[in-house]
Amino acid sequence: xxxxxxxxxxxxxxxxxxxxxxxNSSTTLSNIQWYKQRPxxxxxxxxxxxKSGEVKKQKRLTFQFGEAKKNSSLHITATQTTDxxxxxxxxxxxxxxxxxxxGQGTRLTINP
Amino acid sequence: NAxxxxxxxxQVLKTGQSMTLQCAQxxxxxxxxxxxxxxGMGLRLIHYSVGAGITDQGEVPNGYNVSRSTTEDFPxxxxxxxxxxxxxxxxxxxxxxxxxxxxxGTRLTVT
Numbered sequence: 384x385x386x387x388x389x390x391x392x393x394x395x396x397x398x399x400x401x402x403x404x405x406x407n408s409s410t411t412l413s414n415i416q417w418y419k420q421r422p423x424x425x426x427x428x429x430x431x432x433x434k435s436g437e438v439k440k441q442k443r444l445t446f447q448f449g450e451a452k453k454n455s456s457l458h459i460t461a462t463q464t465t466d467x468x469x470x471x472x473x474x475x476x477x478x479x480x481x482x483x484x485x486g487q488g489t490r491l492t493i494n495p
Numbered sequence: 496n497a498x499x500x501x502x503x504x505x506q507v508l509k510t511g512q513s514m515t516l517q518c519a520q521x522x523x524x525x526x527x528x529x530x531x532x533x534x535g536m537g538l539r540l541i542h543y544s545v546g547a548g549i550t551d552q553g554e555v556p557n558g559y560n561v562s563r564s565t566t567e568d569f570p571x572x573x574x575x576x577x578x579x580x581x582x583x584x585x586x587x588x589x590x591x592x593x594x595x596x597x598x599x600g601t602r603l604t605v606t
Contacts, residue, residue, distance in 0.1 A: 425597040485538040
C-alpha cells in the first residue's frame with residue numbers, strides 16, 4: 384500500500400541551529416500537508432503544498448514539494464525553543480481523496 | 496466556536512469491555528476522521544466519513560465501528576477492547592481543501 388516515510392525520526396539541536404525533516408512517498412502525491420504536534424498536544428496544520436517544485440515560507444519555516452511530487456521537506460532556520468515538537472507530513476491516500484496517510488514524524492528537541 | 500471536541504480525555508478499560516469515544520465539530524465540516532497514534536508510528540487512519548450517512552475504512556479499521564448520523568457527530572465504538580487498542584485517539588474534521596482540524600485526543604488504556 385501507499386507509504387509515506389519521514390526522516391530522521393529524532394533530531395536534537397542547539398538553539399539557533401537549523402533543522403530539516405524529509406518526507407518521501409512511494410507514489411506521486413496530489414498534495415502534501417505538514418502538521419506540528421507539541422508534546423502532549425494534538426496535531427496542528429501548518430501548510431499544504433500542491434504544485435510540483437513549490438516552495439512556501441512561513442517566517443523561519445521553509446516548505447518544499449519535489450519536482451516529481453513524491454518528496455517534501457521542512458526546514459527551520461535558527462531554531463527556537465518554541466519549535467519543539469513532532470513534525471508530520473501527510474499525503475492523500477489516493478489522488479484527490481481526503482483520507483490521509485501520515486509519515487511517522489520527526490521529533491525535534493532543542494537545547495537552550 | 497469550540498472546534499473539534501472529544502470525550503472522554505482519559506479512559507481505562509478492561510479487556511473485552513466496549514465503549515464509545517465521542518467526537519463533535521461545530522464548523523459544519525463535511526469530512527471527519529478517526530486516527531490512532533502510537534509511539535514511533537505516526538497517525539494511522541481508522542475510519543473516515545465524507546458526510547452524514549457515509550463512512551469508509553482506513554488503514555486499521557478492525558475492532559472499531561463508526562456511524563455518522565449528523566454532520567456534527569462522529570462517534571467511534573470499540574466493540575471488545577483489547578490491549579493492542581491502547582493508544583491515543585484523535586478525531587479530525589475538514590472541508591474538501593484537506594486542512595484537518597484535530598480534537599484534543601482521548602488517551603485509552605486497555606488492561
